[in-house]
Amino acid sequence: MSNQCEIRLSGSGGQGLILAGIILAEAALNDGNNAVQSQSYGPEARGGASKSEVIISDSDINYPKVRECDILLSLTQIACDKYIKSLKKNGVLIIDDSVNIPQRNDIQVYSLPILKTAIDKVGKPMVANIVALAAINAITKVTTNDSLQKAVLNRVPKGTEELNIKALTEGFNLV
Amino acid sequence: MKNKKIKLMQGNEACVEGALAAGMKFFAGYPITPSTEIAEISSLRLPRIGGKFIQMEDEIAGMAAVIGGSLAGLKSMTATSGPGFSLKQENLGYAVLAEVPCVVVNVQRGGPSTGLPTMPAQGDIMQAKWGTHGDHPVIALSPSSVRETFDLTVKAFNYAEKYRMPVILLTDEVIGHMREKIEIPDPDEIEIIDRLKPEKGLDEYKPYEIKEGQVAPEMAAYGEGYRFHVTGLIHDETGFPSNDSKVAGDLVNRLMKKIDDNIDDLTLYEEYKLDDADIAVISYGITARSAKSAVDMARAEGLKVGLFRPMIIWPFPEKQIAQLGKRVKNIITAEMNLGQYVLEVERVANKYTNITKCGKANGELITPDEILAKIKEVQ
Helix, strand or coil, X not given: CCCEEEEEEEEEECCCHHHHHHHHHHHHHHCCXXXXXXXXXXXXXXXXXXXXXXXEECCCCCCCCXXXXXXXXXXXXXXXXXXXXXXXXXXXXXXXXXXXXXXCCXXXXXXXXXXXXHHHHHCCHHHHHHHHHHHHHHHHCCCCHHHHHHHHHHHCCCCCHHHHHHHHHHHHHCC | CCCCCEEXXXXXXXXXXXHHHHCEEEEEECCCCCCHHHHHHHHHHHHHHCCEEEECCCHHHHHHHHHHHHHCCCEEEEEECCHXXXXXXXXXXXXXXXXXXXXXXXXXXXXXCCCEEEEECXXXXXXXXXXXXXXXXXXXXXXXXXXXXXXXXXXXXXXXXXXXXXXXXXXXXXXXXXXXXXXXXXXXXXXXXXXXCCCCCXXXXXXXXXXXXXXXXXXXXXXXXXXXXXXXXXXXXXXXXXXXXXXXXXXXXXXXXXXXXXXXXXXXXXXXXXXXXXXXXXXXXXXXHHHHHHHHHHHHCCCCEEEEEECEEEXXXXXXXXXXXXXXXXXXXXXXXXXXXXXXXXXXXXXXXXXXXXXXXXXXXXXXXXXXXXXXXXX
């Protein structure tokens, strides 16, 4: 059987979750795996609920959408409330510490100061997505850290490399 | 081994890459979700290679400009979605009758009307075939992956040039927007077909003269010095209008024969685990991915199920579907609409086998579980 991991990144529009999904999928390709990234969105561009989905597999990926996920990231309460049911039994939930810990005792929960770390330690709220990716990777090892860093540097704007490396480092340190 | 060009790419991006690889030099259109990236990326890329991009005032004008670009000698494409595809129909017919090669991409979204702009559908299957009025030939392709979007866009240009007609690429919101691994082939691995250019001099050229062995007339470009007339009226080989019933009958029949006489060239499909199958699922585009998963799930339970996946959906692969009907006890047609392609499957295979449809039109993909449930129902 194929080894497949389904990841849902959720939060609000503008938090960079679609970019985070793209980076995670590219990191998986760097590892030599297969990956599909997709998103669902409404007509709004900012605010509102946003989610990005990534499937990583060592073989072909047919159905491209995530149904029940192995890993769920929720940066907002609304997103967590909406998607918590879609997390598989024994799945990994990573939430910002501003989100209430949900009532489920069949999952692993990591409540981490993702948004605060981006603001206080890295100094830019917009790198919360990169902090979150590092935390996800530190917990789940879904890609290798080298591949993740390479993927981050490949996607972020020129001149922000140092900032994003710092965001990765702080994210790894959260775990 | 050298590092092949492996990338994570969106379907819409792969469509533009395929178009550029095939030689696209002109894009005109009116951006509409979920096809917008095709216009956006074309607007970035075309000027860098000496091509032209025009955003027109609406979809009708976009299609008209594409016809003009092609008549001026450039490989031309437009992309649209939903109500935009409805607006293209009149000029699509013009391109058929005037024999103007071009590619029309329809990234399908939920309908009718403005419908569900950000959600997928496969509801334009019959519209692709019959959307413009009159008897006319249609070539429509439907990719199931990002890589196949690249490949079939190249093919769409090749067929357009070879048969001198518009070719429709039918994708959908999910294929267009999802990102997956793609290995872009080297240019020397890609077959490119160009339209035939006139052999005769300026004075002797007849724009719609067919010579022995040709599937479509030789095509001069406006601006090269040739003077010729192009019209949406029935015309003779000079290009000027005619009301003669023989001319009319001969022309429409000749247009249809482009498809009928070249059906093998215009048949492209994948068979998956069909060899010993009792049940065949017929599915295309994004839904075929769910169908493939469903086949694997059914096989794991010992059910003999296979998949027939047409990549060219029009012309309809009649011969193959009829043979399939004789081989299996059941055919399930899975498509993201309430029953369109299944009508053709029924027409061809109803006398040989049981046919069931599996469809929905609510903006959501058909899941492998839904197809598996249908397999168990008919089994």
